[in-house]
Amino acid sequence: MSTLQPSDAKQTAEAIVWAAAEGDSLEIVAGGTKRALGRSTKTDHILDLSQLRGIVTYEPAELVLTLQPGEPLASINAELAKNRQMLAFEPPDWRALLGAEGEPTLGGVIACNLAGSRRVRAGSARDYVLGFSAVNGLGDIWKAGGKVVKNVTGYDMCKLQTGA
Numbered sequence: 001m002s003t004l005q006p007s008d009a010k011q012t013a014e015a016i017v018w019a020a021a022e023g024d025s026l027e028i029v030a031g032g033t034k035r036a037l038g039r040s041t042k043t044d045h046i047l048d049l050s051q052l053r054g055i056v057t058y059e060p061a062e063l064v065l066t067l068q069p070g071e072p073l074a075s076i077n078a079e080l081a082k083n084r085q086m087l088a089f090e091p092p093d094w095r096a097l098l099g100a101e102g103e104p105t106l107g108g109v110i111a112c113n114l115a116g117s118r119r120v121r122a123g124s125a126r127d128y129v130l131g132f133s134a135v136n137g138l139g140d141i142w143k144a145g146g147k148v149v150k151n152v153t154g155y156d157m158c159k160l161q162t163g164a
Contacts, residue, residue, distance in 0.1 A: 003046045009133065009141050015047055017139035030070040031102035033095050034112055049107060055079060064147055069107030076106060089125050090116030113163025126162040134161065 004019075004026070006012040019026050024044035029035065031050065049070045056066040060083040067076065073091055080086055091109040095101065108114075110132075115124035131145030144157035 001043070001045060003048050005048045005051055007051045009052075009135060012047070012049070012052070013135045013139040013141055016135055016137065019045060019047075020138065028111075030107050031072065031105040033093075033098065033100040033102045033104045034108045034114075036098040036100065037112060050105070052107075060085060066147070067106050069105065069110070071106050072103045073105065073109065074103065087128070088118070088122045089114075089128055090118050090122070091125065092116045110162050111164075124163075126159050129158045129162050132158060132161065 004015040006015050016026065022044075025041075026045050026047040027041055027043040028047045028049065030048065030052070052068045052070040054068045054071060055076070056068065058065050058079060063085070065076075065080075073093070077086065091104065091114050093104055095104070109125055110129060113125050115122075129145070131143065131147060133141065133143035135141050144161070
């Protein structure tokens, strides 16, 4: 089993195209803190997205935050705290419960649609994702949504993909 560690979307797409051409399966991880959720998998390779990190844009006055999937929640929370802000859906840190040692990332939270105890009142991660870009299983880079609420026509892919 090898570990593929792309540093951008293009390299991620190339890794997926290569694995598909070889007929190999991939396990997608970044922090690896949610691996104990669901059924365990046996894959040929690990696609490690931990290098896809960074805050792309942050506009505190507009409450707009654009992030890379491997960005650790700790750094997101630290940046938001500088402006007395927080993620409204309170992503939980289940490392102790799941026996995980990695660092929770935004990508893991979005992939699992995780939210804390305020979920009933404030909503889950799905309710706050307005747009994203992704790489599908064929290696195509695509995007959906945008930076504002009034940009969705047709299917709301952000809602469909969060937690999928």
